[in-house]
Amino acid sequence: MRALVCHRFGDYHDLRIEQVAPPSLPPGGVRIAIHAASLSFSIKLLIAGKYQLKPELPFIPGAEVVGRVLETAPGVSACRPGQRVLALIGEGGYAEQAVSLESTVYPLPDAVAFGEALHLGLSYLTAYGALAWRARLAVGETLLVLAAAGGVGLAALEVGRALGARVIAAAGGAEKCALARDHGAALCVDYRAADPREVMRTLAPQQDVDVVFDPVGGAMSEAALRCLRPGGRLLAVGFASGVMPQLQPNILLVKNLSLQGFNFGAYIGWSPVDQRKRYEPQVRAALAQIFAWQAQGKLSPLVGQSYPLARFAEALEALHQRNTVGKVILHPADTMSTAASAAIDPPTLES
């Protein structure tokens, strides 16, 4: 099969598409013919060998895929051959086939297109877990989402609304702010060239935010702490800015604030101790809720850009240069030729 292979930790531009043997099927395993895979922020770190988990070399990146089940190991009951599925596999997704343990394979409702499923998976599950399980966002509370037009940002806007919160947002640029408003933000401020404290004063002059969903880090987190009301929660979800925030414990103390970390990977086996079996019912219930909201028209997952696998490096550059919105996906089965591809392909939500 064709696959993008990483032989040594370093620059992602060094990765090449190769012909490799398909992975073998482990006990409890499911083999999937991949239709598309998510491109995620952490891939660059993973390939550089700087991510919290270090895969064994050589490895095929690609943590989340959609496709059709080709075969299942004896005793597998989560899905059957021919079924359309989403799978959270950790690695191996930038290839024509992948295998997953059945506990992280999720059959797709007929109404959910493959592209939609890639956004509804990891991004919406992260937003749901952070807001519902960790921050316990309540009806009527105010949620502020940073980087609101990104993969987890758009998901947090919509999950926050579905949980009954009032949602406000910040994003980089007028177009991203318009997109955030389209996805449910009552107000969105462009923070690209602005002073972070000024952004927070505009968003919440009364300092009345209950929960901040923060995938950005750095100066924006530091400023966001100041717009929380007493008892508020700052959810540290990611550090897309590349800067760890310097948060002042005295502000936490004075206003009875909580700083909460959230790592969805811990629920699906992407952690030093694999706990995916323990959390499987909880994750399946969350995804069922997400699919139900989607069926009710409460969610609008968005594939902003899709690329053939051969343009992996270009796609990753666009992601890190902040030139993408929603979910960015790769099509592993696409031709290896780059000649026919436009700079940014139109959204692909086919099933």
Ligand SMILES: NC(=O)c1ccc[n+]([C@@H]2O[C@H](COP(=O)([O-])OP(=O)(O)OC[C@H]3O[C@@H](n4cnc5c(N)ncnc54)[C@H](OP(=O)(O)O)[C@@H]3O)[C@@H](O)[C@H]2O)c1
């Ligand atoms: N904790 C978890 O379980 C979990 C799960 C999934 C993702 N994450 C993390 O959440 C973060 C966002 O993930 P995502 O999938 O939403 O990625 P994404 O779609 O690429 O969104 C990231 C956004 O961050 C903003 N950003 C701010 N400063 C940036 C900078 N210096 N460079 C690049 N982007 C910058 C950009 O939006 P603006 O231009 O609007 O600022 C960008 O669109 C990542 O750090 C990721 O690792 C965490």
